[in-house]
Amino acid sequence: MTEILLFAIPALLIILGALIVVFAKNPVHNAMGLVLTLTSLAIVYISLNATFVAMVQMLVYAGAVMTLFLFVIMMIGVDKPEQSRKEIKGQTFLISGTLILLVSIIVYIGLENGLNWDLLFPESENAIEGTPSLLASSMFTSWVFPFEVISILLIVATTSALALAYEFKKSESND
Amino acid sequence: MSIDILISLIKPLLVLGIVLTNTIILIWLERKVVAGMQSRVGPDRAGPFGILQTLADAIKLLLKEQILPLRADKAMYLLAPIIALVPSFLIFMIIPLGPGFDLTIGEETRFINLVGADINVGVLFFLAISSLAVYSVVLAGWSSGSKYPLLGGVRASAQMISYEAAMGLSLVPVILYSGSMSMSKIVESQAGNLSSTIPVIDSIVRFIPNWNVFPQFLAFGIFFVASIAEVNRAPFDLVEAEQELVGGFHTEYSGFRFAMFFLAEYINMFNMCAITATFFLGGWLGPTFPGIFPPLLSAMMPTIWLGLKTVGLLFVYFWIRATLPRLRYDQLMELGWKRLIPISLIWLLVSAIVLGIRDFGLPWS
Numbered sequence: 001m002t003e004i005l006l007f008a009i010p011a012l013l014i015i016l017g018a019l020i021v022v023f024a025k026n027p028v029h030n031a032m033g034l035v036l037t038l039t040s041l042a043i044v045y046i047s048l049n050a051t052f053v054a055m056v057q058m059l060v061y062a063g064a065v066m067t068l069f070l071f072v073i074m075m076i077g078v079d080k081p082e083q084s085r086k087e088i089k090g091q092t093f094l095i096s097g098t099l100i101l102l103v104s105i106i107v108y109i110g111l112e113n114g115l116n117w118d119l120l121f122p123e124s125e126n127a128i129e130g131t132p133s134l135l136a137s138s139m140f141t142s143w144v145f146p147f148e149v150i151s152i153l154l155i156v157a158t159t160s161a162l163a164l165a166y167e168f169k170k171s172e173s174n175d
Numbered sequence: 176m177s178i179d180i181l182i183s184l185i186k187p188l189l190v191l192g193i194v195l196t197n198t199i200i201l202i203w204l205e206r207k208v209v210a211g212m213q214s215r216v217g218p219d220r221a222g223p224f225g226i227l228q229t230l231a232d233a234i235k236l237l238l239k240e241q242i243l244p245l246r247a248d249k250a251m252y253l254l255a256p257i258i259a260l261v262p263s264f265l266i267f268m269i270i271p272l273g274p275g276f277d278l279t280i281g282e283e284t285r286f287i288n289l290v291g292a293d294i295n296v297g298v299l300f301f302l303a304i305s306s307l308a309v310y311s312v313v314l315a316g317w318s319s320g321s322k323y324p325l326l327g328g329v330r331a332s333a334q335m336i337s338y339e340a341a342m343g344l345s346l347v348p349v350i351l352y353s354g355s356m357s358m359s360k361i362v363e364s365q366a367g368n369l370s371s372t373i374p375v376i377d378s379i380v381r382f383i384p385n386w387n388v389f390p391q392f393l394a395f396g397i398f399f400v401a402s403i404a405e406v407n408r409a410p411f412d413l414v415e416a417e418q419e420l421v422g423g424f425h426t427e428y429s430g431f432r433f434a435m436f437f438l439a440e441y442i443n444m445f446n447m448c449a450i451t452a453t454f455f456l457g458g459w460l461g462p463t464f465p466g467i468f469p470p471l472l473s474a475m476m477p478t479i480w481l482g483l484k485t486v487g488l489l490f491v492y493f494w495i496r497a498t499l500p501r502l503r504y505d506q507l508m509e510l511g512w513k514r515l516i517p518i519s520l521i522w523l524l525v526s527a528i529v530l531g532i533r534d535f536g537l538p539w540s
Contacts, residue, residue: 028248028251028317028318029250032310032314039307042303051295051296052296052299055296055299055300055302055303058303058304058307059302059303059306059343062303062306063303063307063309063339064306064336064339067306067309067313070310070313070317070332071329071332074313074317074332132295132296132356
């Protein structure tokens with residue numbers, strides 16, 4: 001019962017947030033919808049015993065990234081409702097096709113399992129206590145090379161972004 | 176089973192009670208302390224020493240008209256004060272208030288640990304929830320549909336992100352040193368006194384408690400500065416800045432919605448001091464005098480110790496507010512990005528190397 005509640009409420013909130021992201025006219029409302037989705041996703045992670053991933057999700061995405069989004073929206077001042085109503089060619093066809101595909105996948109899975117939905121989560125193999133240390137030990141032993149490569153990639157991306165912005169500013173001040 | 180549910184229900188209610196009572200006393204204490212430092216009397220009419228002043232203010236705010244600005248974004252305007260309060264209550268849930276005790280009801284015995292939720296990634300939870308607190312300020316500023324709150328909101332988002340980074344980085348050496356991200360384990364790791372393998376140093380430091388503040392003094396400094404900025408207190412209160420921005424992000428709020436922001440600010444301040452005490456000042460650790468004090472008082476001593484440490488830190492907050500002038504905005508950013516973050520990175524590296532040598536020996540030996 002608790003598991004179903006822990007899944008159902010955040011799942012509904014995720015869908016609600018996603019709908020707000022798509023349908024709200026105001027960019028700030030869109031951003032807050034995304035915050036709702038990301039936070040609810042963190043609750044789903046907690047119910048799956050992945051507390052560490054949940055906290056990092058909250059910290060990085062719901063906390064830092066979305067705050068920067070809001071900052072940019074407010075700084076540039078695009079916080080007005082969108083005026084344009086440009087339609088993508090054949091959007092009705094595309095959307096209805098995707099919806100039909102989605103519904104048929106759900107119906108297919110339901111029929112395959114004889115309409116017997118197993119919503120309960122499987123017993124986790126690792127105790128809750130183990131998640132950060134398990135993650136760390138696999139990240140810093142078997143996957144240490146990809147980990148370091150990604151970190152170098154991120155540093156390169158940051159410095160190049162900085163270099164581009166700084167060069168632009170310098171040439172402006174020389175004029 | 177029913178006892179467990181009862182315990183889980185009582186804990187949040189207790190937290191609510193403790194937090195609200197604390198806030199009432201805290202606001203009075205701040206006014207008294209700052210008044211004393213400025214040679215004023217402070218509130219002294221309502222109740223003995225004016226201690227009921229906050230209650231009177233709360234009733235006043237409850238009875239006031241709540242104004243909804245014409246150009247406000249209604250949904251976000253109403254949501255912002257709620258977003259301000261929720262994280263502040265959530266953070267209090269992870270602060271360990273004592274070592275825990277066995278409670279026997281009828282035939283069943285339960286171990287009650289004096290912490291709302293003892294999660295094993297408590298430090299990350301604290302950082303995650305405090306990063307959500309910025310939304311209330313940003314949304315309040317933006318949704319008011321007025322220029323001063325908007326400026327306050329934009330300042331808040333930049334300031335809180337900058338200092339969050341420094342705060343998180345200053346906690347990493349503490350996690351390394353304590354070997355855990357659970358708040359209760361961090362407290363337990365600070366038990367006992369300092370020791371050293373060198374006899375001369377050992378004879379001096381053996382009387383100093385093994386609190387993280389001594390080996391991690393630089394992390395403590397960075398965390399303390401960043402925490403003041405994180406709760407938007409003077410000298411980092413550019414978000415509100417009465418002289419420039421009227422009232423900052425809450426200019427357009429009135430009545431109880433303003434009270435919610437006010438409440439959230441003081442709860443955050445209290446939480447931040449309690450968390451600082453937990454991370455660096457040994458949390459609830461302290462002498463309990465089991466033989467000298469009566470048993471009940473002796474059992475309550477850990478919570479009293481935590482309270483004393485927290486109030487001590489809060490006094491420093493008030494002291495700083497009464498002493499230091501507000502930083503200019505570029506100075507604030509420079510302090511965050513060019514001083515605190517590099518220093519905390521270097522300190523992290525130094526701590527990691529020292530701990531590595533302590534645990535694994537020198538690399539060439």
